[in-house]
Amino acid sequence: MSKRDYYEVLGLQRGASAEEIKKAYRAKAKELHPDRNADKPDAEAQFKEANEAHEVLKDAEKKAAYDRFGHAAFEGGMGGGQRPGGPGGMGGNGDFASAFSDVFDDLFGDFMGGRQGGRQRAARGADLRYNLRVTLEDAYNGLQKTIKVPTSVQCDECNGSGAEGGAEPTTCPTCSGLGKVRATQGFFTVERTCPTCSGLGQIIKNPCNVCSGAGRVQKERALSVNIPAGVETGTRIRLAGEGEAGMRGGPPGDLYIFIEVEPHGIFERDGAELHCRVPVSMTVAALGGDIEVPTIDGGRSRVKIPSGSQSGRQMRLRSKGMPALRGGATGDMFIELAVETPVNLTSKQKELLREFESLAEDNNPESSSFFRSVKSFWDSMKG
Structure with missing residues (x-):
């Protein structure tokens, strides 16, 4: 059976550029690979045909010879898979591994990391979370607080390198520093993390005796944290670079402080507003009068109770609430009257x-x- 024209196999016109040939071949390889066409028995033969065409057309000298003489340019051992450099050298014996490796990244690049190799010689440290409870008064005034955080810090003995004496790690001999190795299994070329260096691309011959090669040690650190006025439950404060130290000198992570404001015995908070329920006697509610109420800043405010006031009546004290976290405005305080019925009468x-x-x-x-x-x-x- 006569061979099809190589340009026809790849769906190209004669005179196509090297980039067009490469693009067309990759598209064909994706389309025709046998593992993607289990229900098409002729897919394997077509894949071989496309691979053979690509082997010729991607080489400038072979392409020039083919353009001039056609398939006859490779007769005498080059086309039948006998000569290692010939067009049939990869397709004639049914070995798809090297051909598939050219399109491996296109097929599985997003899933397995593609050509990036996954090397992480210096891994970033993990972020940390710290839950901090503060009083309502602290949330009103703001405060400077020292917290103790158990975390991983850079090893001083090896300066974070993980090697004894601070020596530089050496390139992994198994993966040549790539962090991944390839293994051929039938039609597939599978990439996996290098078992020798665990994907770091480097190994340490003499690990530090303090950190055992990790480049970091466990330690409790004391940090001074500025809590701004106006924080409320759920407020998150980020301290950049105060998380765990990175592996082998990598950058540290961040520390996130989550604020929880404790319930108060007098005031109830609603955003920037404060609410205070104040009991008044039946006589004051009926006749009217003045009462003193506390404010969150520790002061007192006199409030005039109109005669005939009922339970549930509210009065506003402007700017006696909580400061806004951003913007500088201050909320209001609301007094709610609770008329009290006298007990234990004589x-x-x-x-x-x-x-x-x-x-x-x-x-x-x-x-x-x-x-x-x-x-x-x-x-x-x-x-």
Whole structure:
């Protein structure tokens, strides 16, 4: 059976450039590889054909000879797979490993790292998280706090290199510094992490006796942290470079401090606003008067209670709330009245209250309105 024209095999016109030939071959290799076409028995033969065409056309001298003489240029041993440099040298014996390695990165580049090799001679240290509880007063004022963080720090004995005396690591002999090795299994060329250097590309002949070659040791560090005014639960503070030290001199990670503001016994926070529930006596609520309420800054504010105030009534104290974390504004504080019913009354007090009740006519507008509505409801039910 006569061979097809190499340009036709790759879907090209004569005179195609080297870049066009390379691009067309890779597309064909992806399309025709037998492992992607298990249901097409002729895919293997077509893959061999495309590979043979590429071997000729990618070489400038062979391409010139083919353009002039066609397949006859390689008769006499070059086309049948006998000569190592010939076009059939890779396809004639059915060995796809070297051909597939050219398109390996295109097929699996994103999945296995492609041509980058995965070498990580100096690995970055891990980020750390520290949970910090502060009081509401601390969140209002801000504070400078010293925290102790158990972490990995650079080994002073080897200056982070992992080698005794601070010597430089040597190139791994197994992977030649690439961090990965390739193994051919049938049609596949599989890349895996180098077992000798664990992907670092380097080995240490004489590990440091302090850090055992890691380049870092465990230690508790004391750090001074600035907590700005206005923080609230969930606020995250990043300290760059204060995380774990990197492996073998790699850059350190970051430390993230997560703030939790403790509940307060008097104030309840809602963003920049503060709420304070203040009990008042029945007499003050009825007659009116002045009361003193605490503020988060440790001060006091006098609040005038209007006569006839009911439970749940709110009054605003401007700029007595929490400072905003960004922007410099300060929230407000809201006072909520809770009218308190007296308990443990004496006989005299009970007598006076009964007398007051007998004299009360229209002093309870809310209850009067409610019971009028109830009476109307019952009357409608009877009708």
